[in-house]
Amino acid sequence: MSQIPENLKYTETHEWVKIENDIAIIGITDHAQEELSDVVYVELPEKGALTEEQSTAAVVESVKAASDIYAPLKGEIIEVNESLADDPSLVNSSPYENGWIFKIKIDDASAAKRLKSSQEYEEHLG
Amino acid sequence: MPSLDSLKKTPLAEVHEEMGARMVEFSGWLMPVQYEGIIKEHHAVRQNAGLFDISHMGNFIVSGNQAAEFLDTMLTNHVGKLEINSGHYTLMLNERGGVIDDLLLYRISEATFYLVVNAAKKDEDLSWLKKHAKDFKVTLNDVSEETAGLALQGPRSEEIFRRLFPHKEMPFRNKIEFWKWSGSEMAVARTGYTGEDGFEFFMPGEKAATFWNLVLEKCQDLGCKPCGLGARDTLRLEACLPLNGSDLAPGISPIEAGLKMFVKLNKEQSFVGRAVLEEQLSQGPSRRLMAFAVKQTGAPPRSHYLVYAPKGKEPIGEVTSGGVSPMLEKGIGLALIYAQYAKVNTDIEIEIRGKRILAKLENKPLYKRS
Numbered sequence: 313m314s315q316i317p318e319n320l321k322y323t324e325t326h327e328w329v330k331i332e333n334d335i336a337i338i339g340i341t342d343h344a345q346e347e348l349s350d351v352v353y354v355e356l357p358e359k360g361a362l363t364e365e366q367s368t369a370a371v372v373e374s375v376k377a378a379s380d381i382y383a384p385l386k387g388e389i390i391e392v393n394e395s396l397a398d399d400p401s402l403v404n405s406s407p408y409e410n411g412w413i414f415k416i417k418i419d420d421a422s423a424a425k426r427l428k429s430s431q432e433y434e435e436h437l438g
Numbered sequence: 439m440p441s442l443d444s445l446k447k448t449p450l451a452e453v454h455e456e457m458g459a460r461m462v463e464f465s466g467w468l469m470p471v472q473y474e475g476i477i478k479e480h481h482a483v484r485q486n487a488g489l490f491d492i493s494h495m496g497n498f499i500v501s502g503n504q505a506a507e508f509l510d511t512m513l514t515n516h517v518g519k520l521e522i523n524s525g526h527y528t529l530m531l532n533e534r535g536g537v538i539d540d541l542l543l544y545r546i547s548e549a550t551f552y553l554v555v556n557a558a559k560k561d562e563d564l565s566w567l568k569k570h571a572k573d574f575k576v577t578l579n580d581v582s583e584e585t586a587g588l589a590l591q592g593p594r595s596e597e598i599f600r601r602l603f604p605h606k607e608m609p610f611r612n613k614i615e616f617w618k619w620s621g622s623e624m625a626v627a628r629t630g631y632t633g634e635d636g637f638e639f640f641m642p643g644e645k646a647a648t649f650w651n652l653v654l655e656k657c658q659d660l661g662c663k664p665c666g667l668g669a670r671d672t673l674r675l676e677a678c679l680p681l682n683g684s685d686l687a688p689g690i691s692p693i694e695a696g697l698k699m700f701v702k703l704n705k706e707q708s709f710v711g712r713a714v715l716e717e718q719l720s721q722g723p724s725r726r727l728m729a730f731a732v733k734q735t736g737a738p739p740r741s742h743y744l745v746y747a748p749k750g751k752e753p754i755g756e757v758t759s760g761g762v763s764p765m766l767e768k769g770i771g772l773a774l775i776y777a778q779y780a781k782v783n784t785d786i787e788i789e790i791r792g793k794r795i796l797a798k799l800e801n802k803p804l805y806k807r808s
Contacts, residue, residue: 349460349668350477352762353737355791371791373737375476375762376668397735 314342314437317408321424322433323384325366328408331424336385339412340372340403343437348374351403356392357414363387365423370413372403385423387416442468448493449586449643450650459666465558467494469667476668480764483632483673484807486661487592489653490670492638493646496560497585498553500567502576505549510707512570513543514692514715515700518707520545525552525612525627527700529692530563535714537686537695539563542629544614552614552625554587554638556682570710586646590653590662591636591673593807598657599637609637620645631670633677634807675770676763676805678729684741685727685758685772693718694774695727696802726780727758729802732769732788736795738762739771739788746787746794747779754779757788765805769797 316322321329326344330337345351355371363369363383370381392414396402403411418424428436442461445468455461459470470491472479482488500509509517515528525544532538539559544552555563560582567578590598599608606626609615614627622642630636641649654664671681680686680695692701693715703716732739739760744753760771779786782801787794 347460349472350475355737371737375672376471378737378740 314346315408316341316343316430316434318430320408320430321384321427322430322436323382323427324436325382327381327384329384329424329427331418331421334418334421335390336387336416336418336424337412338369338381338384338414338416339407340381341433342407345404345407345411348372348376348379349404350375351400354396354400354403354413356394356396357389359389359392361389363389363416372413373400381413383416384427385416385418386420387418389414390417391415446494448491449646450491450493453647453650454491454664457664459664462667464667465494465556467557469494470664472666472668473664476666476672477764479663479665479669480672482661482663483592483634483665483669484765485593486663487590487594487598487636487657488632488663488665488669489650489657490589490591490665491650492587492589493585493643494557495587496553496555496557496563496580496582497587497640498555498564498567499550499579499581500553500576501550501579502574503549504574505551505576506545507707508571508574508576509543509551510705511709512567514702514709514711515543516702516705517543517545517551518705522547523609523614525614525629529697529700530566531692531709531711531715532688533710534688535691535693535711535718536688537682537690537692538566538688540680540682540686542627544627546614546616554640558683584643585640586643588639588646588650588653589630589636590639591630591632591634592662593635594657594660594662595634595636597660598653598662601656602653620648631679632673633679633803633805634673672761672764675759675761675772676765676803678772678802678804680727680772681759690727690774691715691718691723694723694725722777724777725755725774726777727772728775728780728782728799729772729804730770730786730788730797731763731766731800731804732795732797733785734796736769736793737790738769739790739795739797744789745773745775746789748785748787748796750787754786763804769795770804775799
């Protein structure tokens with residue numbers, strides 16, 4: 313059974329979101345990394361890029377396929393996880409910590425309410 | 439995608455699920471894509487050994503006094519020259535010289551042949567063969583349903599074989615042997631799809647789970663792992679073995695695919711598609727299937743990505759198979775390239791989501807066992 317930490321928010325497309333004031337940290341869930349298997353490359357967004365809800369922000373490439381990672385919220389990319397360039401497998405080994413992908417400065421913090429809770433995400437996985 | 443419940447299952451499907459394999463759809467079959475992870479399984483096969491379920495593949499028996507003659511009209515390699523208990527790689531073409539399927543053909547007696555074909559093409563292969571068999575005294579028998587296949591691949595395959603069959607003679611490369619195992623007929627061929635030494639075992643479906651477990655029990659201490667289709671694909675790509683449906687297709691000829699050595703234009707019987715191949719050989723094919731390796735870090739190449747000459751504006755080809763090589767630790771693949779650019783050591787660019795990465799055309803295979 314994959315891990316779904318209770319303190320995080322989730323999307324239907326298997327991103328997790330950690331909200332810290334007006335900053336959102338985004339990565340992919342344990343379930344998603346298991347499904348993708350060995351991650352071999354992460355295409356990171358550019359710092360300063362603007363995101364829309366559900367716009368493609370990054371691409372995670374596993375041995376098998378390329379998968380789009382969506383920005384869950386409207387805002388601006390303020391930081392990306394440069395260590396994924398050297399070691400993309402952090403997405404597999406530490407999806408919720410060292411394998412985070414990018415940070416967004418959120419335009420409207422209240423929009424985060426529309427994200428799924430851990431319980432809702434667990435139900436979504438079925 | 440169809441629901442996983444509606445898919446065909448090999449006799450080993452339950453064993454895979456019990457062992458924790460991730461199951462996916464492949465050509466209408468429920469198949470394991472991986473157990474522990476594609477890269478780990480890949481290295482197990484390169485260093486030690488790996489065991490694969492290949493029961494989804496199609497198995498035909500073609501027999502009759504005219505079986506060899508008939509197959510020589512349907513397949514590119516020289517069937518008549520095949521010795522009893524030997525096999526070879528061969529291709530079945532359409533009228534335009536394009537590939538319907540690539541397969542292994544074994545001669546099991548003077549007038550009996552065993553064919554192992556791709557799962558996705560099985561029905562098409564069978565109807566193509568039947569359509570052309572009318573004028574020949576041959577019987578076509580599809581034994582796919584009742585046949586299970588297991589592939590043991592890797593440098594320690596011989597050692598494992600000796601543990602499994604201490605009193606049997608080991609077949610040489612491309613040979614096939616038949617014997618009884620646990621009261622049933624078993625075929626053992628020294629063939630594979632990984633670029634490593636190995637064996638392929640064919641047996642009745644009801645024996646598959648027992649044999650699978652026995653092999654794993656006998657080889658666990660040798661670093662052998664059960665493997666899924668994911669590793670099968672990365673292994674065959676490093677070895678530059680083409681995958682039908684990606685590198686081979688009805689619009690691609692074996693000459694273009696670099697498989698000339700499996701095409702015998704001078705055999706007595708003409709075969710379907712021969713005229714087109716002859717023309718391609720005399721004029722030179724317009725495209726060639728080339729191996730490449732990426733020269734910089736970046737996203738891995740994937741099939742259908744476009745290929746350019748350095749700084750070129752128009753595409754010169756297309757990637758047909760791509761991925762990351764676990765052995766070379768870089769992006770590799772096969773690409774169909776216009777002939778004038780298709781020279782080894784030529785630099786190319788591959789477009790990945792609007793950006794270009796530098797790669798170089800390389801000799802095949804990209805990885806060769808030492």
